[in-house]
Amino acid sequence: MLEAVSHSHGTGPSGLARIRGLPKATTCRLVEQLAEPGAVRRHEQRYHNLRPGGEGMNNRAVNVTWSRGMAFGRGVNLLDGAGAGFGVDPGEVGETSAARVVDYGIKVANGLEDLYSSVGLSADGVFGDEGKAGFVKQVSFNSYSTFLIARRAVESSFRHCRSATLGADAWNLLEKGESEIFRRRYGDGYVRGVRIGGEFVAIIEISDDELTATTYQRGGRGGQPVSDVDSMLVRLREFPSLVAENQVPYEAEVAAYETLSRPAGCALVDIAVRRRMLDEYARLTMRLMSLRGDVEFVQLNPELFADPPDLLTLNEWQLHIAGEITKVSRQASACADRADTECPELALNLPEGYRMPERKVPVELRAALLAVLPPAGGDKAPGACRLPTM
CATH class of the missing domain: 1.10.10.10 (Winged helix-like DNA-binding domain superfamily/Winged helix DNA-binding domain)
Incomplete structure (x- = not known):
């Protein structure tokens, strides 16, 4: 419907x-x-x-990964995902039963941004360190390996505020025209709903004759990480029954304050311009992280390359790229914090002499694995995708 x-x-x-x-x-x-x-x-x-x-989605409501401290009526800064104060009285909380699988599939990640999207994170998740964002950062993404993402999310119910209203302090700030103070205190939206169930995500790196699996699980029985592909596929297939035994909040619906009754004539802070700049900062950070992953891969596997740079040069490149990532992250944090902060455009600044070497031989395992997967960008039920046994 x-x-x-x-x-x-x-x-x-x-x-x-x-x-x-x-x-x-x-x-x-x-x-x-x-x-x-x-x-x-x-x-x-x-x-x-x-x-x-x-x-109206851009300024009405968004779905975000559930994080510690979230609760009905609590504010959220939609620019960086940080929690804010409680400016809303949630009122009566209702519940709608769902009992449905909302995402299920395996796909190839075509770049780091695609990887974030495939696990259910927006580009600005690159600035997060907790929960699922922290899990993705454990993976050293690089262009020499192939990355598969398997995800299954199961929603058993949706709880939501039926009669939320602005609290007295939040109302008074808007009535006085203190929209920037309101935003710093209460963020850009509030937690209006929560999805109960569970989520399982696996990222598999395929490099030459090696498979490396990293997993994330919220909810469900048996939450210990699995490292081999066969166990991962079993967990993925059986996850709905595991969630039935342990259901937890895994995703929040954050609604904009425009959805609530407010003082007549009040104006909320427009974050659209800063939102666009933060998206640019996030994509630049992802590009830098991918380059850092490439350098690290060459450092760890010099025998796979023809005429690789010496270790001293590779170390210098790593330091340079790490410094650029820090610079962009600090600018993004400043841009997200205050409306009067400048959000300048930043350009990709590569290390001097940066040039990645050629691989010596094609990767046979990668070709074999991709042969049993759907075309790039497509999804295929994990039960129909049997990976070769190592």
Whole structure:
């Protein structure tokens, strides 16, 4: 039903009933169940999608990975994901049962940004160090290896604020026109909903004749990491039954303060420009991290390359790239913190003489593994994707 609303924006119950081939009464009941937690917006008997991919998503609500300290009504800085103060009274909390798999598949990561997207993180996750963002940083991404991402997320229920209102202090700040103080104190949005269930993610690095698996799990029984591919595929396949035994919050819905009643004439801080600059900083950081991973790979495997740079040169390149990453991260932090901070464009600054060497021989294992996977960008159920035994 949500898909029908997304593809027929502003359609009433009769139109949705025709699209789905359902009785009008059934359609009304289903779409009202979506409207109650805020998945769709009802206006004059017409329904509009507000979830990812729907109109208004950029300033209405976003889904973020659950992190420590999150709670209904707590503020979130959408520029860096940091928690803020409690500026909202969540009111009554409702619950909608789901019991569904929301993501399931294995794919090849075509670059570091694609890797972040495949595990369910936006580009600015590169600036995070906790939870899933910290897990991805454990992987030394490089262009010489192939990286496979396997993910399965299971949602058992969705809890949401039914009658949230601004708290007294938050209201007073907006009434006085103190929008920047409001933002620093309460962020850009508040936790309106939480998805209960679990998530399992595995990143597999394929390099020559070696497979390295790194896993992340939130919720489900048996959360200990698995390092071999066969165990990873078993965990991926059985994860829904494991989640049934241990359900936890794994994703939050953060709604913009524009969704709440506010003092007449108040203006919230517009973060659109800084959002675009932070996206640029994140992509630049990813490029630098990929280059650092390439240098590290050559350092660890010089025998695989024709005429590799000497270790002293490689070490100097590593230091230079690490310094550039720190510079970009500091600028991103400053840009996210205050509205009066300049957010200048930054260019890629490579080490002097930077040049990656050629590989000596093609990688046979990589070709063998890719032969059983779907084309780049496609998904394939893990049960149908059997990796060669090492």
